[in-house]
Amino acid sequence: MKITFWGTRGSLPAPLSGRSVRRKLVNALVKGANRGLDTPEKAEAFCDEAMSFAEWSTFGGNTSCVQVDTGGTDYLICDLGSGAREFSLSALGKHGPAAPQTYHVLVSHVHWDHIMGFPFFVPAFIPGNHIRIYSCHPKFEEAIRGQSHAPCFPVEFSALPASIEFITLETGVPYEIAGATVTGMAQLHGGESFGYRIEHDGKTAVYTTDAEYKPDDYGLMDRTAAFFRGADLVIFDAMYSLAESISVKEDWGHSSNIMGVELCQMAGARQLCLFHHEPVNDDQRIQDILAETLRFEEITRSGDKLEICAAYDGLVLEL
Amino acid sequence: MTFNESRFGGAVLIRPAGRIDLSNAEAFKEALLAALASATTAVVVDLGAIDYISSAGLRSMVIALRSAKSASKGFAVSGLTPMVLEIFTISRFNLVFSIHASARDALAAVSPDALIAFDAS
Ligand SMILES: [Zn+2]
Ligand SMILES: [Zn+2]
Numbered sequence: 001m002k003i004t005f006w007g008t009r010g011s012l013p014a015p016l017s018g019r020s021v022r023r024k025l026v027n028a029l030v031k032g033a034n035r036g037l038d039t040p041e042k043a044e045a046f047c048d049e050a051m052s053f054a055e056w057s058t059f060g061g062n063t064s065c066v067q068v069d070t071g072g073t074d075y076l077i078c079d080l081g082s083g084a085r086e087f088s089l090s091a092l093g094k095h096g097p098a099a100p101q102t103y104h105v106l107v108s109h110v111h112w113d114h115i116m117g118f119p120f121f122v123p124a125f126i127p128g129n130h131i132r133i134y135s136c137h138p139k140f141e142e143a144i145r146g147q148s149h150a151p152c153f154p155v156e157f158s159a160l161p162a163s164i165e166f167i168t169l170e171t172g173v174p175y176e177i178a179g180a181t182v183t184g185m186a187q188l189h190g191g192e193s194f195g196y197r198i199e200h201d202g203k204t205a206v207y208t209t210d211a212e213y214k215p216d217d218y219g220l221m222d223r224t225a226a227f228f229r230g231a232d233l234v235i236f237d238a239m240y241s242l243a244e245s246i247s248v249k250e251d252w253g254h255s256s257n258i259m260g261v262e263l264c265q266m267a268g269a270r271q272l273c274l275f276h277h278e279p280v281n282d283d284q285r286i287q288d289i290l291a292e293t294l295r296f297e298e299i300t301r302s303g304d305k306l307e308i309c310a311a312y313d314g315l316v317l318e319l
Numbered sequence: 320m321t322f323n324e325s326r327f328g329g330a331v332l333i334r335p336a337g338r339i340d341l342s343n344a345e346a347f348k349e350a351l352l353a354a355l356a357s358a359t360t361a362v363v364v365d366l367g368a369i370d371y372i373s374s375a376g377l378r379s380m381v382i383a384l385r386s387a388k389s390a391s392k393g394f395a396v397s398g399l400t401p402m403v404l405e406i407f408t409i410s411r412f413n414l415v416f417s418i419h420a421s422a423r424d425a426l427a428a429v430s431p432d433a434l435i436a437f438d439a440s
Contacts, residue, residue: 215374216344242374242410247381258410262374292409299402300371 001203001319002069003233006090007062007083008311010209010239010254010276011113014061020282027055053312054283060313062086063113064209064276066235068180070200074102076178078196078207078235080133080144083313084117092122100128104178107135108209109193110143118144119153127161134167134177136184136194141166185227187211188220189253197227203319204230206269209237209276213259215246221266228267232319235311236260238274238289257293264306265297271307272297273317286310322350327440328432329360330393332422336368339376348379355386361393361429365422366403377412384416393429397422 031050037043047056063081070076077087088103095101103123108114123129133144144166148157157164169175171184171194180200187193188211195208206228213224228234239254257274264272274293277286290310297306309315320337331354339347354362364380366372380396387394395417399407407413419425426433 215341215378216348218341221341242377243412243415246374246378247415256410258374295405296409299405300373 001198001200001205001232003205003235003317003319004067004069004087005065005083005311005313005315006067006077006087007065007079007081007117008059008275008277008313008315009061009063009081009113009279010237011063011279013063013082014279016058016061016283020058024055031055052287054287058283058312059277059286059310061279062313063116064108065117066207068178068198068205070179072179074104074178076104076106076180076198078106079108079114079209080105080116080118080121081113082117082120085120085122086313088120088122097126100126100130102130102132102178105131105133106177106182106196106207107133107137107140107144108195108207109135109137109189109191110140111191111193111210112147114210115144115147119148119155124160124162124164125155129162131162131164132167133164134169134175134182136169136171136186137192138168140168185223188214193253195227197231203232205233205235205319206231207235209235210253211237211255212245212251212253213255213263215259215262221263224263225266228263228269231267231269233271233273233317234260234264234267234269235273235275236263237276238293239276239278257289258296261293261297261300261306261308265300265302268303269306270304271309271317274308274310277310320347324354326358327426327434327436328430329358330363330426330430330433330436331355331358331361332363332365332426334365334368334422338371339369339379340371340373341375344373344375344379347376348382351379351383352386355383355390355392355394358392361395361433362387363395363397363422363425363429363433365398365425366396367398367400367422369403370400372403372406374410377410380412380416395419395425395429397425
């Protein structure tokens with residue numbers, strides 16, 4: 001199973017500002033001064049060896065869209081945030097517009113950051129493509145149709161030439177989707193939200209975003225650990241710090257890096273991926289949060305090591 | 320987890336020992352709330368004998384802090400071991416709680432009477 005992250009921000013897109021680019025540039029020039037970096041090869045090697053990810057790159061600013069590749073011909077993605085446009089362009093680039101494809105989409109919920117990419121989902125504009133949109137959310141069809149509608153968008157949903165279907169899923173029931181087995185779980189989040197456990201060929205990825213986990217709700221903690229049980233990867237809403245999520249931002253519907261580590265430890269999961277980054281956090285901040293999370297895992301480890309990464313637009317994970 | 324409680328003036332100093340996790344966070348919360356009920360001015364939680372506190376234990380402390388605020392009583396924390404201090408920092412609870420190096424410092428911060436009683440003990 002191969003996971004590709006096309007959008008990893010929470011709430012709204014967060015493009016890198018010109019000021020941030022300049023700060024990175026100034027930092028790189030100072031760090032690289034008097035090092036004889038007079039060829040692209042030397043400069044590339046310098047980036048790899050002497051600079052951190054936040055210094056030479058960016059976590060990106062698109063909202064939620066994660067591709068799950070199970071090796072079949074059909075596509076499977078989770079959510080239609082602004083990253084879905086990048087995904088769709090890449091898929092079209094691979095096959096060309098003349099070769100119709102089937103796209104399966106799992107929608108966690110209908111907050112705007114998770115569906116805003118659909119009006120720009122290029123395969124919907126090409127006849128012959130099949131788009132099958134699945135969700136446990138009761139209003140996903142209404143919301144996705146509703147945003148491709150005047151006065152908010154100039155192309156009416158009904159005018160889209162691709163064949164588009166909406167399939168409602170029930171929680172706790174396994175479904176065969178794009179060759180994978182997909183099971184949904186209800187999550188705590190304003191207006192409802194659903195996580196998905198995706199299994200294929202002995203590998204398991206869990207996509208759980210826009211989900212609040214309360215440490216003193218023992219039933220919820222146990223149910224969640226069972227849902228994550230033995231997962232190779234848990235893509236986890238780590239938007240807030242633990243202090244925010246269980247005090248001032250309690251009931252705002254999001255979780256923390258610490259809760260991700262604790263739940264993955266309870267579930268015996270192999271890898272945690274911090275996801276749905278707070279849009280005000282810059283690259284350095286997200287990198288620091290990742291370093292702290294690695295340290296927290298280290299000091300709380302009792303069994304096998306839990307691998308941890310922070311999602312960025314363009315990250316590819318092989319499970 | 321065990322608790323050791325002592326009273327200094329109107330303040331109660333509570334010293335839990337061991338690990339605080341999902342298995343005993345509820346008992347920890349009840350102990351904090353009971354200490355708050357019996358204190359007239361403040362509660363100080365000395366974590367010097369705690370080697371680990373999970374999110375559930377931190378949640379118990381948040382509930383106690385809220386209860387203290389609504390009763391206009393002080394609530395302070397002291398004696399964090401380096402590892403527990405790291406957990407507070409990573410979770411950002413260092414920004415939420417009033418944290419002091421020693422129980423004496425914490426008592427001094429919450430109530431002058433408590434400090435006098437502590438120094439006299
Ligand atoms: Zn969101
Ligand atoms: Zn949401």
